[in-house]
Amino acid sequence: MMKSSAEQAAIEKRLKAAGVRPTAQRIALARFLLNGADHPTAEDVKKWADENFPKMSLATVYNTLALLVRAKLIKEVKLPHTSRVIYDDRVSAHYHFLDEKSGKIYDVDPSEVEVKPRLKKNASVRGVEVLLRGRWESESRQIRERRGKTHVQ
Amino acid sequence: MMKSSAEQAAIEKRLKAAGVRPTAQRIALARFLLNGADHPTAEDVKKWADENFPKMSLATVYNTLALLVRAKLIKEVKLPHTSRVIYDDRVSAHYHFLDEKSGKIYDVDPSEVEVKPRLKKNASVRGVEVLLRGRWESESRQIRERRGKTHVQ
DNA sequence: TTCTAAATTTAGAACTATTCTATATATGAT
DNA sequence: ATCATATATAGAATAGTTCTAAATTTAGAA
Structure with missing residues (x-):
């Protein structure tokens, strides 16, 4: 596994390169989404945040997901077996x-x-x-x- | 166009054959769904009902759609461009x-x-x-x- | 026919997933 | 440090659908 601090720096770089300001919340979520999460729903992401980041709001989870989709760092996937949107790090x-x-x-x-x-x-x-x-x-x-x-x- | 009464009789027959009790509401909706509607949403079906059947409730629209799907007279289609379910008479x-x-x-x-x-x-x-x-x-x-x-x- | 039990229909409440709104907080440039 | 702007927050609002409990309709028995 990559050392946490090095991983954060790499993520920060990717966010900047994509024109996304790397705030604490965004770095944390991007780290989960880009290195580790496996087709999570917004609910999965919120659950991860609740366990790994202090007091992140659901709105921030949704805002950040939309932002990362716009920045083409993740992709939104809608599949017919569920009404939940799934996020995919393969873009x-x-x-x-x-x-x-x-x-x-x-x-x-x-x-x-x-x-x-x-x-x-x-x-x-x-x-x-x-x-x-x-x-x-x-x-x-x-x-x-x-x-x-x-x-x- | 088929004569309305003959069409109703044909629909009633199809419902019975599929094990669905042909009530007034079901005959009306099945007629729309099987002879005329083009990939309608539940909302489209309700709108048609409001214009063509007295006082049909939204619950009946949903109940009947689910019933006709179970009876394999129509198919539920979930596509990624909309959050609404679409109904298809091609089964x-x-x-x-x-x-x-x-x-x-x-x-x-x-x-x-x-x-x-x-x-x-x-x-x-x-x-x-x-x-x-x-x-x-x-x-x-x-x-x-x-x-x-x-x-x- | 009338009665009765079961099936169906109904209006509205509840629910799920998401988006919006208004306020508070944090950030970067000066 | 100040200020304008961007971001984060809690909670309200929304869309589409499902659930609930009561009222109505139905088919068949008496």
């Missing part, structure tokens, strides 16, 4: 995979899914969003067999 | 196209978009959702030229 275009067992979201590189629209209609496609659903960790044979077996009393 | 698997100019949603048959996941990770994909964004009606050359031209005083 380049990519797709998502929803593990239906755990509810976890995984990023998928566009190169890993071939998408070729061949619309009958003469429309111009300017963007593509893809959500894959399934099991991210495929079950081992042993686990599958155990699950399949009826419990014997 | 088989398909993709969507968002016209970014009009905000309108169009259904796209899965045969019209080739999607081939080739994940590095050994995951099992059980479903794919695709949203295309762009212009559904591609502009004619004339319109494009007119739009491009600076207005001369």
